[in-house]
Structures are given as C-alpha cells and as structure tokens.
Amino acid sequence: MRKECIVFLMSAVFLMLSACQKPEEAPKAPPPPEVSVFTTRAEDVPIYKTFVGQAYGAKDIAIRARVEGFLKGIHFKEGSRVKAGDLLYIIDSQSFEAQVASKMGNLAEANTMLVKAKRDLDRYRPLAEKNAVSQSDLDGVEAAHEAAQATVEAAQANVRSAEIQLGYTKIYSPISGIIGKTQAKVGDFVGREPNPVILNMVSNTDSVLVEFFLTESQYLGIARHLAEVGKLEARKEYDPDLRLILSDGYLYPHKGTPNFLDREIDPTTGAILVQVSFPNPDNMIRPGQFARVKLKAEDVKDGILIPQRSVSELQGRNRVFVVDDQNKVAERQVKLGPTVDNFWLVLEGLKPGEKVIYEGLQKVRDGATVVPEDTDVKRISQDGQ
Numbered sequence: 001m002r003k004e005c006i007v008f009l010m011s012a013v014f015l016m017l018s019a020c021q022k023p024e025e026a027p028k029a030p031p032p033p034e035v036s037v038f039t040t041r042a043e044d045v046p047i048y049k050t051f052v053g054q055a056y057g058a059k060d061i062a063i064r065a066r067v068e069g070f071l072k073g074i075h076f077k078e079g080s081r082v083k084a085g086d087l088l089y090i091i092d093s094q095s096f097e098a099q100v101a102s103k104m105g106n107l108a109e110a111n112t113m114l115v116k117a118k119r120d121l122d123r124y125r126p127l128a129e130k131n132a133v134s135q136s137d138l139d140g141v142e143a144a145h146e147a148a149q150a151t152v153e154a155a156q157a158n159v160r161s162a163e164i165q166l167g168y169t170k171i172y173s174p175i176s177g178i179i180g181k182t183q184a185k186v187g188d189f190v191g192r193e194p195n196p197v198i199l200n201m202v203s204n205t206d207s208v209l210v211e212f213f214l215t216e217s218q219y220l221g222i223a224r225h226l227a228e229v230g231k232l233e234a235r236k237e238y239d240p241d242l243r244l245i246l247s248d249g250y251l252y253p254h255k256g257t258p259n260f261l262d263r264e265i266d267p268t269t270g271a272i273l274v275q276v277s278f279p280n281p282d283n284m285i286r287p288g289q290f291a292r293v294k295l296k297a298e299d300v301k302d303g304i305l306i307p308q309r310s311v312s313e314l315q316g317r318n319r320v321f322v323v324d325d326q327n328k329v330a331e332r333q334v335k336l337g338p339t340v341d342n343f344w345l346v347l348e349g350l351k352p353g354e355k356v357i358y359e360g361l362q363k364v365r366d367g368a369t370v371v372p373e374d375t376d377v378k379r380i381s382q383d384g385q
Contacts, residue, residue, distance in 0.1 A: 032368075035360030036375040037323050038307055042352040045303035045345055047338055048294050049222075050245065051274075053212030055289040057203030058277070059175055064198055065191035066168040067091060071184050071199075078181050082173045082202065089182075089199060091190065093169040100162040107155035110148070117141070117148035177204040178283070208278050208285045210244065210256065212293050213271035225298045241296040242276050247289070251381075254279045256293070302352075305343040307377045310356045311336070320350070321357040321364055323372045329357070331366040342380045 065071075073090040076082055120141045128138040173179070180203075184196040191197060214222070242256035260275035276293060278285065285291075310320050311334070322332050334349030350356070357364060358375055 032327070032371050033360060033363035034371045034373060035323070035364060036358045037355040037372040038310060038358045038375060038377055040304050040306060040346075040350055040352055040354050040356065042302040042304060045300040045305060045340060046241070046296050047298045047300060047340070047345070048241075049218065049297045050292045050294050051212040051214065053210040053276075053291055053293045055285050055287055055291060056209045056211065057177065057205050057287045058207045058209060059177065059202075059204040060287060061174050061177075061202045062198045063088060063171060063173075063179075063200040063202060065089075065091065065171070065196065067096065067165055068191035069093070069095070069169065069189070071186050071188050071190050074182060074186060076179060078179065080179065081177065082179050083176045084173055086173045087170060088173055088179070089171040091169040091171070093166055096162070096166040096169055100159065100166050103155065103159040103162040107152070107159050110151040110155040114145075114148040114152050117145040121145045171199070173202055175202055175204050177202045178286075203287050205280050205283050205286065208280045208287070209259075209275050210278060210291060210293055211273060211275050213269070214274055216265050216270050216272070219265070219272050222295070222297055241294075243294040244278055244285075245292040245294055246285075247291060252278065252285070252291075254281075300337075300345065303337075304346045304350050304352060305340055306346055306350065306356055307358055308339065308342055308344055310358050310361075311344055312361060321361060321366075322350075323355045323357060323370060327369050327372060329364045329366060329368045329370055340379075342377075 069091040071089060072092045075087045075089070082088070121144075124133055124138050124141045127133045128135065180201045182200050184190050184199055189195050190199065240258065242258065244252035244254075244256060246252060256276040256278045258274065259277045260273075262273040265272045306320065311318050313319070318334050318336050320332050320334055322330050324330065332349055335347045337345035337347045339345070355372060355374075357370075357372075358377060360370070364370055
C-alpha cells in the first residue's frame with residue numbers, strides 16, 4: 001500500500017513539472033542582409049590609351065668644334081639660358097691667324113703680278129695696232145694677264161677660306177634656349193676624335209616634342225576610329241585630347257598637338273613612331289624626361305560603367321550580382337571592356353537602370369533576398385586628374 005502511494009505521488013510530481021515547462025519555439029529565419037547597390041546608366045564614354053614617351057626640345061642643337069685646337073675660353077654659365085648669337089667658346093686661334101696672314105701675302109703677290117701683266121698688256125696693244133709687235137707676242141701678253149687675274153681670284157678664295165677657319169675659333173649659340181654642361185675643360189684639345197667634337201647642346205624648350213611608339217594593332221585601331229570620325233563628323237575638327245602624365249603622376253595642364261607620324265612601321269619592332277608637341281611656358285619639361293602620353297582612342301556611345309569592386313571572377317568568368325524590383329539577387333555573367341579610372345566598361349550583360357551590388361558581395365548568393373541601399377560611386381582618376 002505504501003509503495004502504491006509513493007508511485008502515485010511521484011507520478012503527480014512529474015506531471016506538475018511537465019505542465020510548468022514551456023514548449024520549445026521554432027528557430028526564426030535571419031533577416032535579409034543589407035547591401036549597397038549601384039544603379040547603371042547609359043553615357044558616352046571616352047576611351048583613353050596611354051603610351052610611354054620621351055621628351056625632346058623643339059630644337060636640340062649640338063655645339064661642335066669645327067676646327068682643331070686648344071679650348072681657350074668658356075663664356076657662359078652652364079645650365080643657363082643663352083640667346084642666339086651669344087659667344088660660347090673660344091679656341092686658340094694663333095695658327096689660324098698665321099694661315100690668314102700667309103694667304104694675305106699670297107694675295108698681295110698675286111695682285112702685284114696682275115699689275116705687271118696689266119702694264120705689259122697696255123704697252124703691247126698700241127704696238128700691235130701699228131704692227132710693231134707680232135700677234136703671237138700680243139696673244140702671249142693677254143694670256144699672261146688672264147692667268148694673273150685667275151691667280152688673284154684663287155688667292156682671294158684662299159683668304160676667305162682661311163678667314164672662315166679663323167672665324168670657327170669663336171663659337172656662338174645658333175639658337176636661343178637652355179645650354180647644358182660642357183664636355184671639355186679650358187686647355188683641352190678639341191675638334192679631333194677621340195677628343196670632344198660636340199662640346200655642348202642647346203635646346204629650345206618653349207615647346208617640347210614627345211615621341212612614343214604605337215604597335216601595329218594599336219595604330220590600326222586608332223586609324224580606323226579616325227576614319228569613322230571623319231565619316232560621321234566630317235564638318236567637325238577631331239580633337240584627340242592628347243595629355244601628358246609626368247613620372248610623378250602629375251597631369252600636365254597643357255594639351256598636345258600631333259605633328260608627326262612616321263612613314264613606315266619598323267619591321268623589326270612592329271611599331272610606328274609618333275611625335276606630339278606640347279607647349280612648355282614654365283620650362284617644367286626638360287629634354288630626356290620620360291612621361292606617359294594619354295590619347296583618346298575612341299568614344300563609346302551609350303556605354304555602361306560599373307565600379308570595379310562590383311565585379312568578381314570565378315573560373316575565368318566575370319560576374320556581377322543584380323538586384324531586381326523584388327529585392328531578389330541574380331548572378332549575371334558580363335563581358336568587360338577596358339577600365340575607365342576605377343570603373344569597368346561593360347560590353348555585354350547589363351542594361352541601363354539595373355542595380356548591381358557594390359558592397360556586401362560576401363553576404364549574397366544567387367536567388368537570395370536582400371535589403372538594397374543606393375550608393376553613388378565617384379570616379380577616381382588614375383592619372384592625377
């Protein structure tokens with residue numbers, strides 16, 4: 001009897017405890033993740049290409065020693081600006097002065113012989129008219145006079161040549177510009193290899209020429225684009241929008257003007273030389289500098305740009321995640337063109353007005369529901385602009 005009572009009491013206690021416990025609740029689903037989305041739009045997109053080029057002066061003139069001799073004087077400050085006609089160098093002129101004096105003596109002797117020949121001719125002509133001398137004697141005197149005249153002319157030419165050589169001992173600047181460092185010192189023998197022949201360089205840097213090379217495929221693409229522009233905009237002047245990016249990333253403020261395209265593509269390199277002129281009013285650019293030339297290669301009409309962060313790659317395919325009007329995520333494969341600053345140009349796979357996920361890619365998958373928040377992504381130029 002006691003055992004039955006104990007069992008009954010324990011059963012009652014268990015029933016009371018079970019009644020006090022609450023039933024377990026089903027787990028709640030996590031809320032949709034919040035993501036930032038970028039809305040695409042159609043716009044005209046200029047496509048630029050950059051090429052590595054080197055700068056040269058508008059005129060780079062070599063200062064040469066045109067005669068041999070010892071360098072006697074340097075009459076300018078290295079690295080300064082000089083004007084056309086300024087005296088730069090003096091080469092020892094004693095030997096050339098001696099040559100001039102010698103040629104002048106020969107000229108004086110030739111003039112003396114000419115005077116004698118003229119007097120003989122003046123005497124013989126009246127005598128020949130009176131038949132006092134033979135015709136052959138007159139012919140001989142006339143020939144001697146003509147030979148004396150030719151000797152004088154030759155002596156005069158020798159004097160001019162010697163004076164020209166003497167003039168080369170003073171070297172003047174052929175142009176106005178910036179002069180560099182002299183390749184010789186006062187007292188050095190110059191003008192004969194291996195001694196310095198080119199003493200210096202003078203560069204006119206009021207404008208600079210930047211040379212770079214296009215590959216054959218690049219040249220064909222740009223040429224084809226220019227041909228299309230010529231057909232569509234025959235009345236408009238094409239602006240290639242040539243800009244210069246210096247080695248520190250600084251975008252040079254002055255635009256360039258194309259002024260030379262080589263006649264042929266070099267068969268050894270498969271490239272063609274292009275030359276562009278840039279104004280250089282502040283003399284910021286010096287000959288020898290390397291810089292990148294930025295050239296507008298084409299204009300894409302109604303192009304679509306998306307931030308580079310919106311694109312992910314999987315097994316060699318580029319993809320984006322698009323959010324529809326019901327906030328559903330769909331994975332989309334896209335075909336990309338060139339980069340434009342911090343954006344990609346999309347060639348295929350997107351339409352204007354679609355929303356692509358910009359931030360929160362790690363939170364989403366195809367078919368998921370999200371809470372989109374519009375964001376505006378600024379263009380960040382890669383060339384300091």
